[in-house]
Amino acid sequence: MSRGKKVSSELSQKQKDADVVIVGGGAAGFFAAAHIAEAAPGLRIAILERGGEVLSKVKVSGGGRCNVTHAEFVPRELAGNYPRGQKELLGPFHSFCSGDTVEFFESRGVRLKIEEDGRMFPITDSSQTIIDCLVRETSGRGVEVYTGHAVKQVNKGKDGWELVTSKGNFNCCKLLIATGGSPKMWDIAGQLGHTIVPPVPSLFTFHIKDPRISGLMGISAMVTVRLSDGGGKMMFEGPLxxxxxxxSGPAVLKLSAWAARELHRCNYRFKVEVNWLRTVSFSDALEILRGYNRKSGKKYVHASRPFDIPKRLWTRLAEASGIRESQRWAEISKNGLEQLAEQLTKGIFKVNGKSTFKEEFVTAGGVDLKEIDFKTFESKIHKNLFFAGEVLNIDAVTGGFNFQNAWTGGFLAARGIVEKSGS
Incomplete structure (x- = not known):
């Protein structure tokens, strides 16, 4: 925790009153608190964090660098990166988009940089820079942070909300839940009448044991990948x-995110089809191979290739097509060329399990989006109850998009809370 931030680990009394209670000391919670405090300085704001430290996910994100957002500044294009929430976030992104995130941090002295793949990081390459900024924006502005306060129960009262925590009770008029993928808070939201879409993993890599790729770790290629059984619509291009x-790689992660529920249903036992030539079709690949066969007949197949793919991968795919190391192009039969074209453009790989991508554990699931007013992120079931971040059934592909959802939701929830507070 940065210097100057007042953090309370114990309540000064068994019952504490606040105008706004934010459950969750993460990105969405702190961003909302900063905007509420700025727009309505007189409001008493309490952040309840069950852990011993706040902003812990910000701390480890992006390998400790914090992938703040993505350099996609068109709302519709930005929304296209959310398998769950694409339609619902379009309006909110018109109110607070990635450009607004950049402006927020840079106007507070935190400069961001854009990397080749569009991801944006602080120029310091340290997530602590983002943490320090958010803490500064809430310090001394009527925001109190209570760590080690696990919320056990939420009761709706006549004039607001009562929260029972592991270290005392809180009363408030406005309640914002920004706890990310917390099963306990999903249970509490369910008890309050909200529908919870069961969470399943999203953003994961594929376990594959196959001689075509065995021992080739570190090799990458630009591909198209899709589910081989009935998943033709879920087709993604990019690095593998x-x-x-x-x-692993962006193409695989995108497929894992968009097909998260389908892959969960089959217990992560499925097949993927990989086109190692990205957009070249089977028929076009076969025609190119035939031309190369005629032109370079004296060359060895394993040593010469008409496509720009890694040499070791090419050799494996040739072997899988039944082509021996000693064979020249002129010796390859019509069937051999067809087999090679199929391996290059329609290779089937059996997946048998998954792994979490780096330190990112993202889930598809949460509070049903039909029950949220996305102008304010307020519950349609209860007035003065707000949600922001991954506690909602919103998730994104990798690249800073999940944080952008947190910033946007935190901002709009804050604005809604301030407006309803008469400020």
């Missing part, structure tokens, strides 16, 4: 990285 356990 071969790992010691199977496949």
């Amino acid at each position: 990285l071969i790992t010691h356990w199977g496949m």
Whole structure:
């Protein structure tokens, strides 16, 4: 925790009153608190964090660098990166988009940079820079942070909300739940009448044991990948990285996110089809191979290739097509060329399990989006109850998009809370 921040680990009394209670000391919670405090300085705001430290996910994100957002500044294009929440976030992104996130941090002295893939980080390459900024924006502005306060129960009263925590009770008029994927808070939201879409993992890598990729860890290629059984609509282009356990990379992660529920239903036992030539079709690949066969007949197949794919991968795919190391192009039969074209453009790989992508554990699931007013992120079931961040059934592909959902939801919830508070 940064210097100057007043943190209370114990309540000064068994019952504490606040105008606004925010459950969850993460990105969405702190961002909301900062905006409420700025717009309505007189409001008493309490952040309840069950852990011993706040902003812990910000701390570890992006390998400790914090992937703040993504350099996609068009709301519709930005919304296209959310398998759950794409339609619902379109309006909110018109109110607070990635450009607004950049402006918020840079106007407070935190400069951001854009990397080649569009991800945005602080120029310090340290997540502590983001943490310090958020803490500064809430310090001394009527925001009190209570760590080690696990919320056990939420009761709706006549004039607001009562929260029972592991270290005392709180009363408030406005309640914002921004706890991320917390099963306990999902249970509490369910007890309050909200529908909870059961959470399943999203953003994961594929376990594949296959001689075509065994021992090739570290090799990457630009591919198109899709589910081989009935998943033709879920087709993604991009880099694929071969790992010691199977496949990873943006193309695989996108497929894992968009097909999260389908893959959960089949217990992560399924098949994927990989086009190692990205957009080249089977017929076009076959035609190119035939031309190369005629032109370069004296060359060895394993040593020469007409496509720009890694040499070791090419050799494996040739072997899988029944082509021996000693064979020249002129010796390859019509069937052999067809087999090679199929391996290149329609290779089927059996997936047998998954792994979490790096330190990111993202879930598909949460509070049903039909029960939220996305102008304010207020519950349609209870007035003065707000949600923001991954506690909602919203998740994104990797690249800073999940944080952008937190910033946008935190901002709009804050604005809604301030407006309803008469400020």
